[in-house]
Amino acid sequence: MRVDADDFARPCGCGREHHIDVKEIIIRSGAVEKLEEEMSDGELKEYISPLLICDTNSYKATEELMEDIYDRCQVLILDAENLEADERAVEIVENYMEEDIDLVLAVGAGTIHDLSRYVAHQYRIPFVSVPTAASSDGFTSTVADMTWNGVKKMVKASAPIFVFADTDIFAKAPGRLAAAGVSDILGKYIALADWKIGSILTEEYYCAEVVKLETRAIRTVKDNLKEIAAGEEDACEKLMYALVLSGLAMQMTGNSRPASGAEHHLVHLWDMEVLNGHLNALHGEKVSAGTMLTLLEYKKIADAIHRKSCKVHTHTEKDRDLLQKTFGKKGVLDAIYKENAPEILDEISTRQLSDALPEIAQIIDSLPSVTDMQEMMSTAGCVSRVRDIGLPRETISDSLRLAPYTRRRLSLLRLSKMLTY
Ligand SMILES: NC(=O)C1=CN([C@@H]2O[C@H](COP(=O)(O)OP(=O)(O)OC[C@H]3O[C@@H](n4cnc5c(N)ncnc54)[C@H](OP(=O)(O)O)[C@@H]3O)[C@@H](O)[C@H]2O)C=CC1
Ligand SMILES: O=C(CO)COP(=O)(O)O
Known part of the structure; x- marks a missing residue:
């Protein structure tokens, strides 16, 4: 190829x-x-x-x-x-x-x-x-x-x-490495949804051609899950092709926006070891767990939007103490705070977000269901639960609160700070 x-x-x-x-x-x-x-x-x-x-x-x-x-x-x-x-x-x-x-x-x-x-x-x-x-x-x-x-x-x-x-x-x-590659690609479902949502609510640059490339990468992997797990050479080549396409998508935008959303932000947080100790897991394995957690949360938001029970409010700085406690103790709070602009939410009005809710629900509806995602992951032999990567369950809630601060870009997880659902 x-x-x-x-x-x-x-x-x-x-x-x-x-x-x-x-x-x-x-x-x-x-x-x-x-x-x-x-x-x-x-x-x-x-x-x-x-x-x-x-x-x-x-x-x-x-x-x-x-x-x-x-x-x-x-x-x-x-x-x-x-x-x-x-x-x-x-x-x-x-x-x-x-x-x-x-x-x-x-x-x-x-x-x-x-x-x-x-x-x-x-x-x-x-x-x-x-x-x-x-x-x-x-x-x-x-x-x-x-x-x-x-x-x-x-x-x-x-x-x-x-x-x-x-x-x-x-x-x-080892097959574990290929399964991690599959996970890295399946995480793009969330990354692309976050990019789309960011482009709707802000002036953020968006490119449909780059999205097509990532979508082709996802499709290539999705069509070959069993064969990749079986280690078939042809399927492994297709997985490598998908990973290469995803890298080219990053090359085309000059950053990782098409390939990294809230699911990766969770991984960056875990990698910084501010909430947890060292996780003995591959990057893609952590992306799997991050993808499942994010997907569950996003589906909850979409359900609440459909039930008209999703309320929008202004962003209040409720995370300051938690940020201080976790990043502060490792002396990295300033680096996180200055680089990743928590004030990004101040640029979005409640009216703007309320108006965008139906479109956000549509984007989330187009993602695979939690069951389908779980099935794709298990077909390919991917790990997907937080306990598979050694992450203590009690850190999940703080992980979801803190992950958006690890990167500047907008995600629905970050926007969820303006939502009650
Ligand atoms: N720049 C970017 O856009 C991206 C960067 N990343 C970063 O990449 C890192 C993760 O990389 P990842 O690919 O998961 O793996 P690692 O580089 O962590 O490698 C996993 C392990 O597998 C070993 N290994 C590799 N090939 C073989 C082989 N043929 N047989 C036996 N063992 C092998 C590796 O050795 P060896 O180290 O020699 O490879 C290493 O010990 C993270 O830091 C992540 O943040 C991830 C995605 C995108
Ligand atoms: O891991 C990546 C894509 O798979 C890159 O992510 P970040 O640029 O967000 O670190």
Whole structure:
């Protein structure tokens, strides 16, 4: 499978000309042989001093198939245990960034890619992606999820110039990783609903073409749930294709708006460990739990709108004490408060929100029911309950209250602070 990036980089009905940096995306068996050809005799030949970044897991998964590529690169194998895209890991990578390094090869999953894209961006050198598991949608994204002083932030970074996704590598990764990739895509139902609602209530930019791309990613995964769970190569390729599309959607908007809504905001909150301890779960597994919690809440709101029992009121700052107690104790309240503008709700009048309620209900009605979502997740072998990710049940209510403060963007979860239902 070959994804032609030029298909997406044309003037669009939204008024923008989307920019795509990635030149070629290859998803097939033997893709890393093509990488080697490109390095020996093709477009990558000009880079004479590449740094390959992987970790102990992704090294094990690729050492045989990529032996010749390892031989021609400087190699940094990070310890997979407790690896995060944070200041500690960045420092380790930077120590390897000798002056002559002219290309970064990311060989791994989401964390290795975020670290690589961040460092490549800082050093103004290109990076090439070799995804080793179909576990999350950050491979072709232009933003990196970095943790700075305990705060998880979306940071501008580079997209890869090439993606070589080899089926013989990623389809052999543990099934748990593919299930996490499915979850990351199923979370887009909520992300797209939040984006639409944000665009109705504010002047926020919205692009129907980007939405189509994410919708295609969702459909591709939805049509192949059983086969992905069975580890069928063709279905795993389709999952990787969906993850790549979702990354391209982020590239087209220049941020993660199409791919991350309230379900991801819950994950960012849990990752900051202000309410809970460290969760031993993959990103996509946390997205699953976040998606189920958000969907349940959104369906409650839609039901209340239909029953005419949903009341709109002005936003009152009821969360201040809780914010102080949770983020304050870790010394990150200022970072959260300044960056993520809790006052965003002050810009929305009660009249505006009341008028928008029928449309909001329609958007939520178009989402899968809680039962259907649960069924899709279990068909693909995804986890979906908070206890599956080790989150104490008693943190759910505070999680729903605090999650919207982890990002600036509007979500229905944030708007629910102006609703009684
Ligand atoms: N920038 C963006 O747009 C996005 C960023 N993210 C971020 O990505 C991170 C999560 O990434 P995710 O993909 O879930 O996983 P991780 O990077 O956390 O990787 C999960 C584990 O699986 C290992 N692994 C990968 N491939 C194989 C393989 N073939 N065989 C055996 N083990 C393997 C990984 O090693 P290794 O570390 O070497 O890969 C790692 O130990 C989060 O920090 C999240 O915030 C998520 C989505 C979008
Ligand atoms: O994880 C992401 C998309 O799957 C990116 O999310 P954020 O940019 O909100 O961190």
